[in-house]
Amino acid sequence: MAQNNVEQTLLGPIKRSEQLIERVLFHRRITFLLLFLVITLALGYQAIQIRPDASFVKMIPTNHPYVQNYLRHRDDLSGLGNSVKIVVQSRTGDIFSAPFQQVLQQVTDEAFFIKGVDRSALKSIWTPNVRWTEVTEEGFVGGPIIPPDYDGSPQSLEKVRQNILRSGQVGLLVANDFKSAIVQVPLFDRDPETGEKLNYQAFSQKLEALIRDKYQNDDIQIRVVGFAKIVGDLIEGAQSVAVFFAIAIVITLALLFIYSGSFAGSLIPIICSLVAVVWQLGLLRWFGYGLDPYSMLVPFLIFAIGVSHAVQVVNTIRLEQVAGADAWLASRRAFRAIYIPGLTALLSDGLGFVTLSVIEIQVIQDLAVAASVGVAVIIITNLLLLPLLMSYTGVGQRAIRQAARRTNAGQHWRHLSVFATPKGAAVATATALVVLVVGLWGSQNLQIGDLDKGAPELRADARYNLDNLFVTENYATSSDIFVVMVATPAEQCSSFATLSRVDYFQRYMAQVEGVQSSVSLADVSKRVTAGLNEGSLKWRSVSRNQFVINASLSYVPAGFMNGDCSLLPVIIFLDDHKAQTLSRVSESVERFAQQHNSSDISFEMAAGNSGFEAATNEVISRAQYEMLAWVYGVVSLLCLLTFRSVRTVVCIIAPLMLTSILCQALMAAMGIGVKVATLPVIALGVGIGVDYGIYIYSRLNTFLLEGRSLPDAYLETLKTTGSSVAFTGLTLAIGVVLWVFSPIKFQADMGILLTFMFLWNMLGALILLPALTCLLRRERRPEGDS
Structure with a gap:
């Protein structure tokens, strides 16, 4: 009785909304289709006006002390x-x-x-x-x-x-x-x-x-x-995303037709997923957002998520038509079957993406908004519009016959159903533990920030990186600049006490590995003082005589001090902007500042492109695990509210966590650092991967409640939902693996990482989830047993 009360408390409002939406939606089909058409045209007009939007300030953590x-x-x-x-x-x-x-x-x-x-x-x-x-x-x-x-x-x-x-x-x-x-x-x-x-x-x-x-x-x-x-x-390079997007659409359409055997069942999911992309871009434009180079990949991910959910809907409609329902009734039944697990999965996706906003870098927060808006519209386009359109067409007789044959001949799935037995579950879990240990060991080498010279977002042979290499090799100063700001009271930046301390700081920093050279007002004073004394190197130092210093600074080049002489920058040129170099430099400046800062002088970090990158690395280092905690916390809570079982949450979340750890190990092995371009990948992978587990467990639980044994229930799940999950994972992986040919290196890296996560999340849902269910599930006793 208590169990029923809990179910009514948690699922009552959702079930009532499902019944209301189903009744209104399917009895007012023309009205809703016209409404969807009008919204699509309006948002489509907004979408075609969206423009690339990048900003230097958006790329840096404006709340970090360095940037402040x-x-x-x-x-x-x-x-x-x-x-x-x-x-x-x-x-x-x-x-x-x-x-x-x-x-x-x-x-x-x-x-x-x-x-x-x-x-x-x-x-x-x-x-x-x-x-x-x-x-x-x-x-x-x-x-x-x-x-x-x-x-x-x-x-x-x-x-x-x-x-x-x-x-x-x-x-x-x-x-x-x-x-x-x-x-x-x-x-x-x-x-x-x-x-x-x-x-x-x-x-x-x-x-x-x-x-x-x-x-x-x-x-x-x-x-x-x-x-x-x-x-x-x-x-410029990210515009190639449009080409890969078009190729992915064609490949997905072809694979959908091979899988479903239905032209309508292939084309309508593609249309609904594209409508979701149009709505997303239109809403972003309406809200005042653009697309920066890092969020240009989000529309493809929204399309991928849309296809993932659409396959489940179409597959359920096809099975209902195999059972004898007409197109209208099959669509209504599919809506009932998909509404709660689909809504849970999409809410998990959306809220998981929202957690990216804990990273106080605007470009990542904008990406979180773009992804969350996209998932929100999928709830409408794929849970409402898709079954509405399919209620007119159905999947066709050819697809019905094909589905019937596959259902009757689905015994090949028995190879996977073995993981729902105690022996198979033990083998799968033991293997997962070994893989977990390997992943944890490999992920220890994961580093924060850039690991290569030049612009790591571009390929090593890109024109920009060749230009940057030329500057580094032919000039005494590199393009990697770390600026320390020395603040003093007004009119004190040129005093002997200040310049001597700055000169000592420059000599101190010259001993730090990765520092190429430095320049400041002290260098100007020393050079001119030597010039005033026939160029003698003995005079190339900061004079103790303030009148000599004043004479040496009668003309100061622009940028070496401010108007009221309360600030002078020390410009430090670095060998590169690798994460280790920036960390060493930051720590060295921090140590020096702690020892020498006073009311008369303060060494403050940091400006320059390398200074901003050091601040970004610190923010990402602190935020990456906080972000993962929020992602998994939100997804776990929604799964708990839906299935009301901690064991179920473990079964769904554990495969995702294993994939995240393995993804970190893969990044370390490939020399990909955690930075603005790559940090969101893990959250995006979790958001898409959780769908697999929710759909698999939802269908599995339905068969278990019918009284079937776990192996039989899982075999039936594999014949229906399992086949669509396997198809979706492979289709999405094929779509994103094409990104490895992109001229933009970070896009190619994301393609590899997302392909890896799509496949491992799929395998986790098909193998590890039933294994954990078998090990953790308590067998229900027949009613009346004591």
């Missing part, structure tokens, strides 16, 4: 945030030729006028904010590197050479071998006039059209590195 420090000093750190470097390289000689200098000037001018550029901070040897200085018997002299009377003559070019050597820009804006030069282009995240976010796709296209395509020729090579170019290349 940067945002507080943002206006004083010109050029140390989001920027790109345009490298103009001479293929045939060096930079000291009139044609090369003309191209470099034109590239500088072109970059200056591109929308989104912080023009006040743009630098090249052609901009007036890059100067040379020299000490003569008359005192300091200096000026812009390109003299006012430059005319391209050999004499002018020789003067340019001398100015470059005196400017200290060799290795910074001019290559060590003098065969290339850099135009450094800082960017605004928002247009200062309109307030609109920088369109990275448009910016990248302008770089290509206005600079690379226009000026690259047999004599000149143009190279571009920086966050904006990475995003632009990702958006």
Whole structure:
């Protein structure tokens, strides 16, 4: 009696909503179909207007102390945030030729006028904010590197050479071998006039059209590195998702027809799943969202989830028609059979995706919204629209005959039903434990962050990574910049106490593995002080005499201190941005700050692309297990509310957890770090995989309640739901495995990981779930036994 009361309390409202929806839906079919059509057209109009949406700020954890420090000093750190470097390289000689200098000037001018550029901070040897200085018997002299009377003559070019050597820009804006030069282009995240976010796709296209395509020729090579170019290349490459999406649709349609034997039963699930994608994109556009490079894969996943659930619906309709029901009655019965397990599975998917929002990085939170909205619309398109359409067509006589033959000849499933017997269950569980140990051992090597040089989202031979390698090999400073902000009271950043402490900090950091070099206001003071003393190396130090320091800082290049002399950045150039390098640097700076911070000076992290990545790695390191705990907690709770059995929850969740651990081991083996691009994969895999377990157990429980033994009940489950689960897992795996051919490496990595998770989740539901059920299930005693 207590059991019945619990069932009524938990399932009463759901059952009543099922009965109400079924009655209204199937007696007002035309009305609802017209309503679905109108909504699809309206949201379809919104969907075609959705645009790629990427932002530098979205990619970094804005609540992290590092980023908060940067945002507080943002206006004083010109050029140390989001920027790109345009490298103009001479293929045939060096930079000291009139044609090369003309191209470099034109590239500088072109970059200056591109929308989104912080023009006040743009630098090249052609901009007036890059100067040379020299000490003569008359005192300091200096000026812009390109003299006012430059005319391209050999004499002018020789003067340019001398100015470059005196400017200290060799290795910074001019290559060590003098065969290339850099135009450094800082960017605004928002247009200062309109307030609109920088369109990275448009910016990248302008770089290509206005600079690379226009000026690259047999004599000149143009190279571009920086966050904006990475995003632009990702958006361009991610458009190949549309091609893989189309191929996946064709493959899925063909396999559905082979499996079901019904044209309507193949086409309608595809249509409903595509409608779900259209609704998702339309709603995202309506809510003000776009698609960034990392969420462009979500529509495919929504399509995959839609197909997964649609196969269950169509399979149930087909079985009902085999039993003699017409199309309308079979669809109604299928709706009744699928409503609760389908709703539970989809709610588990959606709430599981919502848990991604615990990671305080906006790009991941946006992905969580996109995935959750997509799952929400599947509840409507696949649980309501699909059976409604199938009520008109049914699956056809050919599919009915094929299903009848398969049901009668389904004894080949007995090979799997052995895992529902004690002996088979023991073997399966023991094997799973061995695999678990192997997975735990392999996952110990899983690392946080990037494990490769360059942009790991792109392939090693991608043009961007080749450009980045060129900069690293030919300049004294790499493109991996870690900026430490040194804060002081106003007018104190140039005091001896401050500069001597900063100089000591730079020498301390030079001993840290992975640090290439560093530069700060202290270096400017030391260089000029030596120049004031005939270049003597004995004077190349921070003077104790404040008047000498003041003289050495009579002219300070832009970016080395702020207006009221309360902040000076220490720019640290790293060998790479690998996770281990960033961790070592962060820990070293933290140790130094703890020992030397006071009310007069404070060493604060961090700006620069590597500083932001270090902050991102810390957030992901803390959040990855918190996210998994939330995912499994939410899914377990919903399963518990649905099946009212802890044992059942264990049977459904354990295979998913095993797959997650094995996925981590696979990532470690493949050298894939946990980062913004890969962290959501495990949550997405769990969200899709839980569907298998819920459908399998729901059908298995139905046969058990009829009084069948576990092996017989599981055999009948395999003949019906089991076959569709196996088909779905294989179909989805075939669809995503094509991603390995993508030019975008992180998409190829996701294809491998999702294929692995789809297959292992399927095998877990078909093998480990019945095994655990057999071991944990208590046999019911016949009524009347004491």
